[in-house]
Amino acid sequence: MWPDIPRVGAGECHVWIADAVRVPSQQPLLELLDARERARHDAYVRESDRALYLTAHALLRQVVAAQLGGDPREVRFTHECRHCDRPEPHGKPGLVDSALELSLSHSGDRVAVALSLPGPVGVDIERVADDGRAADLAPVVLAAAERDELERLSAGERAWGFTRYWARKEAVLKATGDGLMVEPALVTVSAPGAPAALLEWRERAEPHLPVRLHDVDAGDGYRAAVAVLGDQCRVVRHEVGLST
Numbered sequence: 146m147w148p149d150i151p152r153v154g155a156g157e158c159h160v161w162i163a164d165a166v167r168v169p170s171q172q173p174l175l176e177l178l179d180a181r182e183r184a185r186h187d188a189y190v191r192e193s194d195r196a197l198y199l200t201a202h203a204l205l206r207q208v209v210a211a212q213l214g215g216d217p218r219e220v221r222f223t224h225e226c227r228h229c230d231r232p233e234p235h236g237k238p239g240l241v242d243s244a245l246e247l248s249l250s251h252s253g254d255r256v257a258v259a260l261s262l263p264g265p266v267g268v269d270i271e272r273v274a275d276d277g278r279a280a281d282l283a284p285v286v287l288a289a290a291e292r293d294e295l296e297r298l299s300a301g302e303r304a305w306g307f308t309r310y311w312a313r314k315e316a317v318l319k320a321t322g323d324g325l326m327v328e329p330a331l332v333t334v335s336a337p338g339a340p341a342a343l344l345e346w347r348e349r350a351e352p353h354l355p356v357r358l359h360d361v362d363a364g365d366g367y368r369a370a371v372a373v374l375g376d377q378c379r380v381v382r383h384e385v386g387l388s389t
């Protein structure tokens with residue numbers, strides 16, 4: 146389905162941005178999923194949510210299989226939660242017996258999948274929602290300095306500015322595996338118009354590996370970011386059938 150998948154070299158993080166697959170092309174992809182993934186796919190009520198989930202997980206299986214060799218259906222994932230020991234698989238996804246790190250994200254009609262060789266990775270993609278969400282969520286999820294920066298933007302720029310903040314923060318929290326169990330307001334990232342960087346993380350739990358934060362072009366109407374822990378790395382972006 147997705148030809149010519151490049152290999153991830155040492156010191157690299159690759160990010161694939163893809164549109165959700167359309168209905169007729171779904172069956173071959175469904176066959177790539179394992180039983181747990183298929184059950185999660187089937188549980189979504191809306192067709193668009195099923196397509197989004199399917200795209201993310203089928204793409205992940207294919208890009209991982211292209212690195213490791215072998216059948217995408219045979220890729221085995223781990224799930225690690227830093228916050229509880231509930232038995233069902235949940236939390237940050239990883240791979241059995243591989244140094245390759247991975248992350249995935251879905252929003253609107255688009256997905257992002259990241260593979261990294263330097264270290265743990267978190268990717269986040271967000272559709273820019275021009276529906277007042279920025280105004281509602283900013284007081285809760287932004288740090289004081291970020292709220293001040295957002296206020297400085299014109300009303301028309303605030304939705305994308307907020308989305309930029311949100312994608313950067315969530316990428317950081319997904320790289321560490323904390324997810325939204327850590328209050329996003331504890332994490333301060335650079336202003337939307339400035340190069341991506343983690344500026345501060347109050348009450349951060351050990352270990353404190355350096356966080357390398359990068360924006361990723363996610364196409365019109367979307368913002369995305371990727372965070373890698375540890376050594377500096379080169380970010381390589383790929384896109385798969387983005388509608389314009």
Ligand SMILES: CC(C)(COP(=O)(O)OP(=O)(O)OC[C@H]1O[C@@H](n2cnc3c(N)ncnc32)[C@H](O)[C@@H]1OP(=O)(O)O)[C@@H](O)C(=O)NCCC(=O)NCCS
Pocket residue numbers: 198201226228229235236237238248249250251252267268269270315318319320321322323324325326
């Ligand atoms: C994980 C989380 C950050 C995802 O945010 P989101 O914007 O809703 O979703 P995204 O599309 O960007 O990412 C979803 C993917 O993140 C991955 N993920 C899940 N938990 C993760 C974690 N702790 N760290 C990193 N990645 C995680 C999964 O691959 C998931 O994909 P899937 O649901 O299709 O399997 C957020 O939902 C969260 O923190 N959830 C856990 C909160 C919670 O209630 N935990 C209770 C159990 S301790």
